[in-house]
Amino acid sequence: MPARNILVINCGSSSIKFALVNEAHSQFALSGLAERLGSHEAVLHWQRGGERDSLMIPNADHRAALAQLLPLVHGAAGGKLHGIGHRVVHGGERFTSARKIDAQVVAAIQATAPLAPLHNPANLLGIEAAIRLYPNLTQVAVFDTAFHQTLPEYAYRYALPEPLYREHGVRRYGFHGTSHRYVSHRAAELAGLALGDSSWLSAHLGNGCSTCAIVNGQSRDTSMGLTPLEGLAMGTRSGDVDPNLHSHLARTLGWSLEQIERMLNHDSGLQGLSGLSHDMRSLEQAREQGHAGATLAIEVFCYRLAKSLAAMSCALPQLDGLIFTGGIGENSALVRSKTVAHLKLLNLALDPQANARCIRGVAGPIQAYGHPRVLVVPTNEERQIALDTLALLTN
Ligand code: AMP
DSSP: OOOOEEEEEEEOSSOEEEEEEETTOSSOSEEEEEESTTSTTOEEEEEETTEEEEEEOTTOOHHHHHHHHHHHHHHHTTTOOOEEEEEESOOTTTOSSOEEOOHHHHHHHHHTGGGSTTTHHHHHHHHHHHHHHOTTSEEEEEETTGGGGGSOHHHHOOSSOHHHHHHHOOSOOOSOHHHHHHHHHHHHHHHTOOGGGOEEEEEEESSSEEEEEEETTEEEEESOOSSTTSSSOOSSOOOSOOTTHHHHHHHHHOOOHHHHHHHHHHSOHHHHHHSSOSOHHHHHHHHHTTOHHHHHHHHHHHHHHHHHHHHHGGGOSSOOEEEEEHHHHHHOHHHHHHHHHTOGGGTOOBOHHHHHHOOTTOOEEOBOTTSOOEEEOOOOHHHHHHHHHHHHHHO
16 A cells, blocks of 8 residues: 555644645655635745745635645645544543544534634634535544543542533643653653553643653643643743632732733743743743843743642653653753753753753653653654544544
8 A cells, every 4th residue: 555645734713734744754745834814914834845835815714725725735645635634622521532523523523612712613614624625535633632531530620619520521631632642652662662561751842831641651640721721831821820810810900801811821921921032942042141031931931840740740650751842842951951950859860961962853862871761752743643544544
């Protein structure tokens, strides 16, 4: 059988990220982004081989953008596209793994929208547009939450009145599952361990950040909760705050729910602490020039990350390794070393040269000799989504 091609789609409310994954090649045959959809400035950017190109697509919606993409995909796939994998943020308790999309699955994604009001409707826009354009192709939904459906109840329940869980689904779900799953598989391969008999801590550090405890290939705890706001300090998200903060701000400053939500999601985290940027690269540069806000933001980020990893270690029978991934985890030797410095009680320590070497896609172990394994593992959510889609094609 010739190697198969899967188009992976990740739809936001006004954007579509896409990648064409061939099962036999590690590089994407085509990848890109359609953004500002629905506006006069709508634009499609793509990369094929070493070539980059763009096309203005004024007022294009999701369907029009996907239609523009069609000839590019067919060109890059040599006319042979075998399936489409869609990233879907929230699968609630209904989805514990990837699923072939049919009317029931679409209805269930719709029904879960109250838990992810910004994301699931956008994901559905992409699914509906792709089904109209490719009615005969197998389409698969891969859920960010599905991997965490193995959490034990004592890890996923909040200490809140029971009806809020039973009747309204208020519980911890966790996100970034596709990434934590992918890197734990890769880590086991790199370490020469069987995934089914290994225990990992994983830190996905991008614009959104989360930690995860993975035992024998299953998620046992994770730092994000009902929404992706819980847990670590992130690019613009606060992570954990005192739950009374809402009422405090409403009472003392008269802020509305919308104002508070905006502040916690968009003006906090690295951005809020530094007063400068949500971007770790910029903060590292500013820190070198003595910027106090950038210095503090990095300290808070690393300390809270270390605290979360220590908490996650409660879910492990033993530690086979700590995994760093995501834009920050894969590139910031500074964040890795500051974080690990707080984890002496787990006996973690880094080899400074190995830590400095593992950047820009270089994977590998970075622990000091004689200490527990610490690995840098570049994530590849698109590839994992393509693998899940391929598995359902074969079935
Ligand atoms: P992601 O969402 O996975 O693309 O990650 C984005 C984050 O990774 C941003 O905070 C970037 O500043 C950070 N990042 C990317 N490259 C580097 C780098 N070389 N050093 C530090 N942070 C980086």
